[in-house]
Amino acid sequence: MKIAVLGTGMVGQIIAAKLADIGHSVVMGTRDPAKTLSRKEEGTPNAAHITDWMKSHAAIPVVRYAEAAQHGEIVILAVNGAGALSTLTLAGAQHLAGKTVMDITNPLDFSKGMPPSLFVCNTDSLGEELQKAFPEARIVKTLNTVRADLMVDPAKLTGEAITMFVCGNDAGAKTAVTSYLKTWFGWKDVIDLGDITSARGTEMLLPIWLRIWGVLQSADFAFRIVR
């Protein structure tokens, strides 16, 4: 399948690598490839500098957002929440129309200190804002409630089934994404929470996620809905 992964940070790297590994035609999108590749900062413990990363993933092109989105039959949005709207704008509404867009972003606001708060919540969500701005895209909010390595390997923790959610207005897109989560990554417990307004609920998990992370001093945890 032709897949666009928008974003070259930790989440983008881990998802793109996994999808390429299992045989998909993955293209990574970034704002300005020349600038991305010339960035001077080092990689982090979780994400390689993109130039280093590309050496070990030479088969995955890194191109502009629009070019990536044009390539993808499905588009995976894996950027910081603050950049989500501008990323889809640069990707181009015409390259998103009719396509399933997996939205992994969280509206984290780091401007008021740590832990971050949310720049939209409660009566709105980033998922809704994206759906409103791109009405022809089939936005499905998902995977935003676990760390990147668990997104693509949910059995990694203990083998105990952890729970993932899908939220969106398009039933077909949610069914497709649920199937992708299961077949690509091995998710076993996926709950369809409802329309895109239910993204408020999954984005509002972030504050407790961040607190638990702080207490455990580890992101090796995830929510399971016991029922």
Place this chain on the structure above:
Amino acid sequence: MKIAVLGTGMVGQIIAAKLADIGHSVVMGTRDPAKTLSRKEEGTPNAAHITDWMKSHAAIPVVRYAEAAQHGEIVILAVNGAGALSTLTLAGAQHLAGKTVMDITNPLDFSKGMPPSLFVCNTDSLGEELQKAFPEARIVKTLNTVRADLMVDPAKLTGEAITMFVCGNDAGAKTAVTSYLKTWFGWKDVIDLGDITSARGTEMLLPIWLRIWGVLQSADFAFRIVR
């Protein structure tokens, strides 16, 4: 132990009954006992009308908030979020000073339709508002993330350990509450999330709790933190 349960609804009834069952000296508080007892509405599937409930729990006095709080060595706040501040005000700061106050409330706002939103969240919480208003009370936010019957019987679901959180500024009060959760109710997995600002995280679980409730058509579920 002398325990005040403020609130005569479903949560208050279930907690008061459980604590009386295991031998504590429980007093229930309400705004105006005469008015509570003369209320005409029927009970709900989950909560009996208080007069009916009192017939089968005759040993538990129903008195004014202040009288109940005065009785309690520990105070359990089990009212609607919208009434939390006025309930503690009526209970009286002098009857709360130095005492552990288990705050089970959620800031649910039903004025904007269903599902409810939160009337405070993100950069503040109801737990914080209560602690600010009653600086000498030792507020511990807990139990607000599960239905009342699971609060007092967390093994009811599947036997699989579900997770409870405690949030508060007073380490001793949190240690005490953690011990109460375990010995009174059988909680096995309790995470101390930090100071009272971490109540933002547990209160912000409500939106997804409400969505899951809607999807499952049942409140027989709870969060487990797999790690």
